[in-house]
Amino acid sequence: MATPSISAREAEVLALLGEHLSNAEIAGRLFISVRTVESHVSSLLRKLQLPDRRALARHAAASARTTGQAGPPPALPAPLTAFVGRTRERAELAAAVRAHRQVTAVGPGGVGKTRLALAVAGDLAGEFPDGVWFADLVPVADPVRVGAAVAAAVGVGEQPARDVDDAVLAALADHDALLVLDNCEHVRDGVAPFLERLLAACPRLRVLATSRARLVVPFERAVPVPPLSRAGGDESDAVALFMDRAAAVGWPPGPGASAGVVAVCERLDGMALAIELAAARWATLGLDGLAAGLGDQLRI
Ligand SMILES: Nc1ncnc2c1ncn2[C@@H]1O[C@H](COP(=O)(O)OP(=O)(O)O)[C@@H](O)[C@H]1O
Ligand SMILES: [Mg+2]
Structure with a gap:
């Protein structure tokens, strides 16, 4: 059967329906609101022409068996240790993301940028109907592959006939979402032009980057991440x-x-x-x- 055009987010919702999760549980897993889950479920029912969510669950389980997929990756990596402190930095970084479309959390290695960005992304997730995405750029050696790393993170498959950057721009064009781009420092030459195109093509998308050094682009709002406070x-x-x-x-x-x-x-x-x-x-x-x-x- 030809699959109707299901967005990456709908595919994630469908896979979780296949695991018999409730709307609230799906919302929690994907960092989106329950109402957004409801709207994805109704659009899946319409697109797949199925009568109810039990049928969706059966459909998901059947296609997982045939494709051998283990389900979607989580939207944000779940840290294994407790988050500590950072009350002020957390509020300030969240405020910056609310006010600016591209924020870079800047600081030396090991200071706590990734942890802070993840905490803030979790805090803000409910404000983005299409949720949050996380892409780690550490494995990206070539700056021209930044778009490909984002594609993998948001579930856009690479197609031989299509430029992967274009595919990402098209897939996210109408998304009201937050993209966390972790560890930009070594590929800043690729991140800057990619983000310029992405933000122009996707008017409701916001990007929270982490980097040891600023991206140095005109649309960037740099927020320094200080060491952990010793006050008190x-x-x-x-x-x-x-x-x-x-x-x-x-x-x-x-x-x-x-x-x-x-x-x-x-x-x-x-x-x-x-x-x-x-x-x-x-x-x-x-x-x-x-x-x-x-x-x-x-x-x-
Ligand atoms: N606020 C925090 N609460 C708990 N652990 C933290 C916090 N900040 C940093 N860490 C831990 O310290 C280490 C370094 O933080 P990380 O965010 O990876 O730094 P950076 O991204 O700046 O290199 C990680 O193991 C991280 O889990
Ligand atoms: Mg980091």
Whole structure:
């Protein structure tokens, strides 16, 4: 049977119907509103000419069997560890995305850009009827392949006869959505022209990029991502991250250790990745050992 033109998002909804999820569960999985799920379900019923959602579920299960697909990738990667602090940065970055179509969260490696961008994308997801997409550009070596990475993230297949960038622009043209483009730094030469075309072709699309350096395009709003705050001593974001990760390896520092933890976080300049590495080692090194070893090897 020829498949009627089903959008990437409808295909995701269909696959989840095949797993017998409720509209609310589908909304939660795809970071879209229940009403948006309802509208996708009715358009699927119409396009596939099926009577009800049970028929949609059967259709989805049958096509999953024939294509051998495991279902759509999740819209946002789910972090495996708890998110800590960042109340102010989170609100500021969200406000920037509401106000500007292309925002770049800028900061050094390990400072916490990706985590912050994911938190903000989750916070904003309900405001975008077509939800959020996430594309990680780390595996992209060639700047001309930026569009192809976005295509893969949003579920647009590459076709031999068609330029993949054009296919993405066409697929997202009427989407009211947020695209998170993570790790742009090494392919900025490709990201800049691609985003210029994408934003022009897709008037309701917004892009939240993360990068070690600004993209340096006229339409960019750069928002610096600072290190984790050390304000408030043992109540700070930096200390909270250390405590959480130390507890995760089974060695939460007792109350007597808090001054030492504050000092370690300060030595590490509040860099999130460095704090995680230190917290993972403190059980074996102890706080004194950590402080002594901090000269170089734990620095990023
Ligand atoms: N606010 C946070 N809460 C919890 N973990 C964080 C937070 N910020 C950063 N991390 C963790 O610190 C590490 C580095 O953060 P990441 O976002 O990957 O940095 P960047 O993208 O700037 O290189 C990751 O393991 C991440 O999960
Ligand atoms: Mg990152």
